[in-house]
Amino acid sequence: MMLEPAHRAGDAPRTAPEQDTPGSPSSAASLPNAPADPPAAAAPAEAGPPTRLQEPARDARRRKEREQWLRRRRLERQLHDGAALRISALVLQLGLFRHRVPAGEPDLHASIDGLQDELHAVLQELRDVAGKIYPPLLDEAGLGPALREVTERVHSRVRITAPDERFGPAAEGAAYFAVVNCLDILTADAPPVEVTVRRDGAELTVQVAGMDVRHAELMHDQVRLLGGTVEISALPAPSATGGEPGPGTITARIPCE
Structure with a gap:
């Protein structure tokens, strides 16, 4: 499940369908802060996809x-x-x-x-x-050392795997607070959590495994304004929980500078 569909460079533009389907890049869910698309009658038939009209505003928000x-x-x-x-x-x-x-x-x-x-x-x-x-250790040493420092005050078992590579102040700041928001709510009886940081092309990817996926919104709030996306994959829920999602993996992807 993806909280916000990614808009990746190199994707082929699609022609505007008669009606958007849920989850499509032109639907309101893909850009929650963007203004609503204009009525079909106001745009000429040969106009490009609605996302083209939204790109300048979206890029301006990310720069800001x-x-x-x-x-x-x-x-x-x-x-x-x-x-x-x-x-x-x-x-x-x-x-x-x-x-x-x-x-x-x-x-x-x-x-x-x-x-x-x-x-x-x-x-x-x-x-x-x-x-x-902005944590001083994050500025001086990067995501790995800064997140390991956080685990010292967390009441649960957390393992951090991160490279020495730097990803830029904005991406690192958003990723740091996205992870901290999740770790701060862990209790002493929570299952072990593993945080993995890596670069995937032009994106910083942060995976939090063993976390209740209902907390994915905590990460999404931190990364969305930079054009980041969040995906969740949950383990099958035991019958004792009444079918509610349990521990799984929350994956955030953030464009690097």
């Missing part, structure tokens, strides 16, 4: 989304290189000042210790915010 990811990465760097470093410097200065305070001033020592603790808490909160904007 890539620019948003670049801005997020710059903002994270500003927080790290600016506010975070200044707070760290203040903590060190307070430590030096504490050593100069006479031993007979316990109240002053306690006040300095309290200030240092508060600054450490502020610094950690700032790092948490920066990580939600």
